[in-house]
Amino acid sequence: MANGDKFIGLRPDYRRSTVAFFRRFQRDEDGAMVFFALMLFMMILMVGGIGVDLMRNEMTRTRLQSTLDRAVLAAADLDQQLEPSAVVQDYFDKSNMGDYLSSVTVSEGINFRTVSADAEVEVNTTLMHLAGIKTLTAPALGTAEERIENVEVSMVLDISGSMRNNNKLENMQAAARSFVDTVLRGDDNDNVSITMVPYSEHVNIGRDLFSLLWTDHKHPYSHCVEVPDSFFFGSTSLRQNHRYEQAQHYQWNWDGWNNSLTDTVCPRYDYETVTAFSRNATTLKRQINDFRPRAGTSIFMGMKWAVALLDPDSNNLVQGLIAKGSADPMFADRPKSYSDPDTLKTIILMTDGKNDRSFRISSQYYANASHYNHWNNNNFNRYLSQYVSSWQRSNWYWQKYSAGHGDYLTGGICDAAKNAGIVIWSIGFEVDDHGANVMRNCASSPSHFFRVEGIEIKDAFEAIARQINQLRLTQ
DSSP: OOGGGTTTTSOHHHHHHHHHHHHHHHHOOTTHHHHHHHHHHHHHHHHHHHHHHHHHHHHHHHHHHHHHHHHHHHHHOTTOOSOHHHHHHHHHHHTTOGGGEEEEEEEEOSSEEEEEEEEEEEEEOSSGGGGTOOEEEEEEEEEEEEEOOEEEEEEEEEOBGGGGGGGHHHHHHHHHHHHHHHHTOSSOOTTEEEEEEEESSSOBOOHHHHHHSOEEOOOSSOOOEEOOSTTGGGOSSOOTTSOEEEOOOOOOOTTSSOOOOSSOSSOOSGGGBOEEEEOOHHHHHHHHHHOOOBSOOOHHHHHHHHHHTTSGGGHHHHHHHHHTTSSOGGGTTOSOOTTOTTEEEEEEEEESSOOOOEEEEOGGGSOSHHHHHHHHHSOHHHHHHHHSOTTTGGGGEEEEEOHHHHHHHHHHHHHHHHHTTOEEEEEEESOOHHHHHHHHHHSSSGGGEEEEOTTHHHHHHHHHHHHHGGGGSOO
């Protein structure tokens, strides 16, 4: 039967009562508000639960982010000696969040350190799980960087006689040129200065620097000065109130027959002199190209001058060199203070050997202008062989430095430099174990020491240069 006729089969009285029931049900509103109130309460409860869960998640995220920020700031500190990733992990462990640290990335160079980290924790929900959301994720990301704006570099390059063997000089020259190009590439190099100190048995500081010091000028042939042992090699300063003795100018050729006058104990040619505070890559490379091997090895002497020209007390000398056209005017305020947070001072010390003995002519045979001229024109050893009896020869000279004393002085000046905050990189180029130990001890850390053979020296210089090159990044 049709829907409209569904009540037709009922008794009339039942039919009337059924219709009346449905009409009353249609008009009855009792309980509607209760249902609405119940639905509203459930909605409020759900929204409140969401708020509580989100608030708990945000509190956890904030705590996680705060821990991460403090960790990367501490790890990026250039004075921080611990491994940066270990510093970050330690911060999280002490905050009972060690399991939440996802990764740590460290990028660092000679003048900067950047530390990035990310962490994540899952927070169990209280009420949102009723809606199928069982956890919320609280992530944290952070990066901190410390960067030094100015860099003062001293290159201490061995040009002793042994560098003529096995293409060592040529390999060193190629490596040094590449280093200069990398550090001083392009025109944007105002923040990097290079001081180059060629050394062998002595260091020729050059006519201009020599004239700025208090010296007892004896001859015009070369410009080395004797540095007293007492406390000068335990100090970074030159102590300019001291009157420096000009080093003797002579050559002692080993064979005793050749009157060679080119291999003097004090290097005599312009290309062998110290170049201070330059940013001219062309000039520096031209000087490197002109290097010739000569005489013995006094590592401590090269280091002393490299360190002294990074010491702030030498600022008056730099200004004097600028006035004489021997240093770049851009660097009139250098060497900067050791406490300047925006300046890094660093030395690259290279040798192919170890400290050797060094002799001087006895004072009675090097006492006046006639003597100075005589030894400028006569090879010392040849003269002794030709004109002095063998039993008298030992009276004509004396040993100023032994190899052991040279090692002691090297250690003293290296320690003084490191204590002042100067970063020392050392390169032992085809050295024996003794020479390697001296260079390793001089370096700022074992990782700052390179022991290389042949063309590997270029890799060592490039490894250091790549880090200095980070200066090109935006501060």
